[in-house]
Amino acid sequence: MSNAAPNAPAPTAPPPVETLRIKVDGRDIDVPKTMPDWQGRPQPTTMLQACHLAGHEVPHYCYHPKLPVAGNCRMCLVEFGTPAMDMATRKPILNEDGSVKIARSVLPYEPQTPRGAIACATPISPGMEIYPSSPATKQMRESVLESLLINHPLDCPICDQAGECKLQESSVQHGQGASRFVEAKVHKPKxxxxxxxxxxxxERCVLCTRCVRFTKDIVGDDALGIVNRGSYNTISAFPGKAFDNNYTLNTVDLCPVGALTSKDFRFKMRVWFLKETRGICTSCATGCNITIGSREETVHRYEPRENDAVNGTWMCDSGRLNYRWIGRADRLRDVTAGGAKTTWKAAIDAIAGKLASAPAGSVAIVASARQTTEELYLVKKLATRLGAPTDSVPREGEADKLLVSADRNPNSNGARLTGISYTEAGIQLPRIADGIRNGTIRSLVVFGEDVTQHGIGADLLAKLELLVASDILPNATTAAAHHVLPGCAAAEKRGTFVNAKGRVQRFLKAVEPKGDARPEAEFLLELLAGVGAGQFPATAEGLFNRMAGEIPAFAGVEWARLGDAGANVAV
Amino acid sequence: MPQEYRLILKHADQPGYTPDLACYLRHGGYESLKKALATPGRDLPDGKKQTPREVVRDDVLKSGLRGRGGAGFSAGLKWSFVDRRGGKPIYLVCNADESEPGTFKDRQILHKDPHQLVEGMIISCWANDVKLAYIYIRGEMPHGARLLNKALEEARAAGFLGKNVLGSGHDIEIHVHRGAGAYICGEETGLIESLEGKRPYPRIKPPYFPAVLGLYMSPTIVNNVETLCHVVHVVRLGGAEYAKLGTPNNTGTRIVSLSGDVTKPGYFEVEVGKVTLGELINDPAFGGGLKTGRSLKAIIPGGSSSKVLKAGEKFKLRRKGADGQMTQVEVDLLDLPYDFDSLQQAGTMSGSGAIIVMDDTRDMVDTLANLSEFYAHESCGQCTPCREGALWMSKALHRLTTGGGRSADADYLRDIAQNIQGRTICAFGEAAAWPVLSFVKKFRDEFTARGQADEAARAKGLAKPGTHH
Known part of the structure; x- marks a missing residue:
């Protein structure tokens, strides 16, 4: 998976990467001399990174590519060797066949015993040989796993981490079948x-300190630490202080075992039943990449999905937990006209008829920067056909230093690029309100917003000859609407958002819409046809590609090339 | 007749000798500092010039002084590793966290002659361009901390410390930092973390070698109390003259802490390698022999983490003859010269210079259980093998000493210990594993017999209830 923007201007040829030749499991490989560390700075390539390039994943717990290296779990110990050097001549010692003699790493005080080095923190050197599959390496892994398990409660059947637990996985791959431990286990707080x-x-904790390092070094909240010592070491927040910043749930993802669990998710669903869908968080303009975990049309959790151009491997708690409304019981399920349930065909025919015959300038459209770029593109087509002013509703909050954007709409840039709103979203709303007040605007189409909260009150809505509201949940605007068209959450459809930095990212459908609800693009196509605005592709892919061909900012971008990481557009 | 050779403790135990500045000055105190500051630069045969500081550092290297903390690493070499070009300040830290069971030598200096340490530190600071140094003193030595603080105040008032030391233009400040009672703070990178106000988790090496990334991520020298005191004498005598003390590659004197089953336990300063283990235990000048009617069973030669030596053991030592040829000689346990290299060749170490003597009344299983409990208690718990293994061994030994033993426990213990040594972040892994490995190997019969007896008792239904978990 490449994170590079497909449409980024071709940079001047990158300088040739300096490489070192080493051996991994007996096979030569040239690896870069330096590779990015947790902050992305080039540092000497580690044995763990080199093994990864050679296709060998070294098991580990404390190591995480986006956290400072701790080196405490010792799971990544590997046997290695370096070219033997004649101390007197400072020249390599050769074997009889002329090849360089390799000195295997041994304990300095016990030369018959191999010594491992932690692959996560040990830099490679020219001619080094790494033996990630040697008997000595395997024995080291077995022994570390044995140590990790002796005081572990082995309560996998009731553990939320079961199925995505590194301790389980490594036990299967590298562990022993039986335990020699006959002593009493250490008991710790549950x-x-x-x-x-x-x-x-x-008791489940393996004391890898990922959570401690993330909270201190990434979030900047020195909230977690270890108390007691030795085998009684215990992860803890400061006494009397709650572990409560907006990124705490990342520690649940980081925790390789079932020690840290999410109150929201624990005991709700076995993870192996979850279908995973690639989505985008809709809670702000950062557009964190997420994995939606769903089962039988119910969303159970969001987890961050790695995208170094956007969110690294993190997301905020407020975005992560902002999914439960998708399953709310009061979701709009029915197409209604005058409060009575009707069919999509009847509704679209009626609305199209009214809009097509509306005098130019008498229709206004309020769209939402929570809509997909493709939907906004179609809304703009409708507005152009009707000569209607458009805008979207701004949503501002406080930004933080890590991920949360002050812009709480996921697609403000999509609204701008498609021409729905101006640089400053929302400045048209007072003019639309004035137009309704003075009678020039007599029809209003609203998508996904409660305009009564944004300067177009119920009194003004009451003056309209036609109010069409498409939304997901009921509100004062849908209550006042002549026609209600039930729409979809992002998790129920496909499309793209353009984030605050101009990253256009696609998301896929995780669950089916509720009731008669349909993706807005579907009925917008019918509406456009109904008012004689022309034909458009029926799929998200086709719509995106058509839009990209029309809007200069998207030039050269195609749906198929967006990949999982998205592409940059000029905003 | 072997005798003590008192260099560090020359004055400390004299009647009327007090730990204040006036007394230290009456006994020639701070003359080495003056000599160091007055050291001229010199031209080397190859045309290069040495600054006065380089001359003193070179002298320390030539003196052959080896660290007295435990590892016995060359002090001059350690100083030479310091990154002097990075532009960061260089720190000196005195490791006064003397905690190795059996060791009570540094506290003699701290309590009786603190100015000697202060002088050694000021010289070392000057020689290494250090402006700020710390003394990390064990929390259980509050009196030592008070004396050190008083000594520092006196030195400051007398112009030995602070701004413009003795008119040299060099500013040096030393602060005392008290630990809070953890053995791991004696590990130099754990000590540095603790000094920074953090939990004393030893750092991974690479990349955090103190000489490059030490205190506050700056180059740092960590030296033991006794080592720093020796610097005073290296400067006083000159490196070459100092090196004549002791034996080749094991130069100078060192203070030996002798405890256990001897009639006269105590501390003795000896020339390194000039006296044997047997002399230290049996000579009237030192331990004065075992108690009446007892015989020697075992010796822990260098602090509780060193591998135990069994009475009657013989060792093959490499000796350099007068002709420069290496020869191998067989040496009895009691004839082992007490120095760094001989004990290393005997498969153990002189460590912190603490000899623990055990006679035939000692039960090796009980002894090891006691030692293991200490290491289980003091493991910091940062890395897996030591965190889990140290307590595992201690629990197994507790079981073995309380009626729950198994005949296979000797191998069980050995296997656990082998999975700790060499696999941890710091040398504590070895410290916890080596007693177990050596006791179980050399006194295997005792461990097996205990286990078999317990198994037999259980088979007869005689096992004490609640002794097996």
Whole structure:
């Protein structure tokens, strides 16, 4: 998976990468001399990175590519060798066949015993040989796993992490079948209420300190630490202080075992039943890439999905938990006209008829920067056909230093690029309100917004001859509407958003819409046809590609080339 | 007749010798500092010039001084590794966290002659361009900390410390930092973390070698109390003259802490390698022999983490003859010269210079259980093998000493220990594993017998209830 923007201007030829030749499991490989560290800065390539390039994944717990290296779990210990050097001549010692003699790493005080080095923190050197599959390496892994398991409660059947647990996986791959441990296990606090969203089981913890490092070094909240010592070490928040910042749930993802669990998700669903769909978070303009976990048309969780151009491997708690409304019981399910249930065909025919015969300038459209770029493109086509002014509703909050954008709409740039709103979203709303007040605007089409909250009150809505509202949940605008068209959550359709930095990213459908609800693009196509605005492709792919061909900012971008990581457009 | 050779403790135990500045000055104190500051630069045969500081550093290297903390690493070499070009400040840290069971030598200096340490530190600071140094003193030595702070105040008032030391233009400040009672703070990178106000988790090496990325990520020298005191004498005598003390590659004197089953336990300063283990235990000048009617069973030669030596063991040592040829000689345990290299060749180490003597009344299973409990308690818990293994061994030994033993426990213990040594972040892994490995190997019969006895008792239904978990 490439994170490079497909349409980025071709940079001048990159300087040739300096490489080192080493051996991994007996096979020569040239690896770059330096590779990015957790902050993306070039640092000497580690044995773990080199093994990865050679196709060998070195098992690990504490190591995480986006966190400072701790080196504490010792799971990544590997046996290695370096060219033997004649101390007197400073020249390599050769074997009889002329090849360089390799000195295997051994304990300095016990030369018959191999010594491992932690692959996560040990840089490679020219001529180094790494033995990630050697018997000594395997024995080291077995012994570390044995140590990790002796005091572990082995409560996998009731553990939320089961199925996505590194301790389970490594035990299968590298562990032993039986335990020699006959002593009493260490007992530690269970079900510790660490904060409003996190529960900690200290007995399951392998003390890798990923959560501590993430919270301190990424979030900048030095909230977690270890108390007691030795085998009684226990992860803890400061006494009397709740672990409560907007990124706490990332520690649940980071936790390789079932120690840190999400109060929102724990005991709700076995992870192996979850269908995983690539989505985009809709809670702000950052557009964090997410994996939607759903089962039988119910969304159970969001998890961050790695995209170094956007969110790295993190997302905020507020975005992550902003999914439950998708399954709300009061979702708009029915197409209604005058409060009575009707069919899509009847509704679209009626609306198209009214709009087509409306005098130019008498229709206004309020769209939403929560809509997909493709929908906004179609809304703009409709507006152009009707000569209608358009705008979207701005939504501002406070930005943080990590991910949260002050712009709480996921697609403000989509609204701008498609011409729905101007640079400053929302400045047309007072003019639309004035138009309704003075009678020039007599029809209003609203998508996904409650305009009564944004300067177009119920009194004004009451003056309209035609109010069409497409939305997901009921509100004062849908209550006042002559026609209600039930729409879809992002998780129920496909499309793209353009984030605050101009990254256009696609998302896929995780669950079916509720009731008669349909993706807005579908009925917009019918509406456009109904008012004689022409034919448009019926799929998200086709719509996107048509739009990209028309709007200069999207020049050269195609749906198929967006990939999972998106592409940059000029905003 | 072997005798003590008192260099560091020359004055400390004299009647009327007090730890204040006036007394130290009456006994020639701070003369080495003056000598160091007055050291001229010199031209080397190859045309290069040495600055006065380089001359002193070179002298320390030539003196052959080896660290007295435990590892016995060359002090001059350690100083030479310091990154002096990076532009960051260089720190000196005195490791006064003396905690190795059996060791009580540094506290003699701290309590009786603190100015000697202060002088050694000021010289070392000057020689290494250090402006700020710390003494990390064990939390359980509050009196030592008070004396050190008083000594520092006196030195400051007398112009030995602070701005413009003795008119040299060099500013040096030293602060005392008290630990909070953790053995791991004696590990130099754990000590540095603790000094920074953090949990004393030893750092991974690479990349955090103190000489490059030490205190506050700056180059740092960490030296033991006794080592820094020796610098005073290296400067006083000159490196070449100092190197004549002791034996080749094991130069100078060192203070030996002798404890356990001897009639006269105590501390003795000896020339390194000039006295044997047997002399230290049996000579009237030192331990004065075992108690009446007892015989020697075992010796822990260099602090509780060193591998135990069994009475009657013989060792093959490499000796350099007068002709420069290496020969191998067989040496009895009690004839082992007490120095760094001989004990290393005997498969153990002189460590912190603490000898623990055990006679035939000692039960090796009980002894090891006691030692293991200490290491299980003091493991910081940062890395997996030591965190889990240290307590595992301790629990197994507790079981073995309380009626729940198994005949296979010797191998069980050995296997656990082997999975710790060499696989941890710091040398604590070895410290926890080596006693177990050596006791189980050399006194295997005792461990097996205990286990078999317990198994037999259980078979007869005689096992004490609640002793097996």
């Amino acid at each position: 079900a510790v209420d660490l904060g409003p969203r996190i529960v900690l089981d200290d």
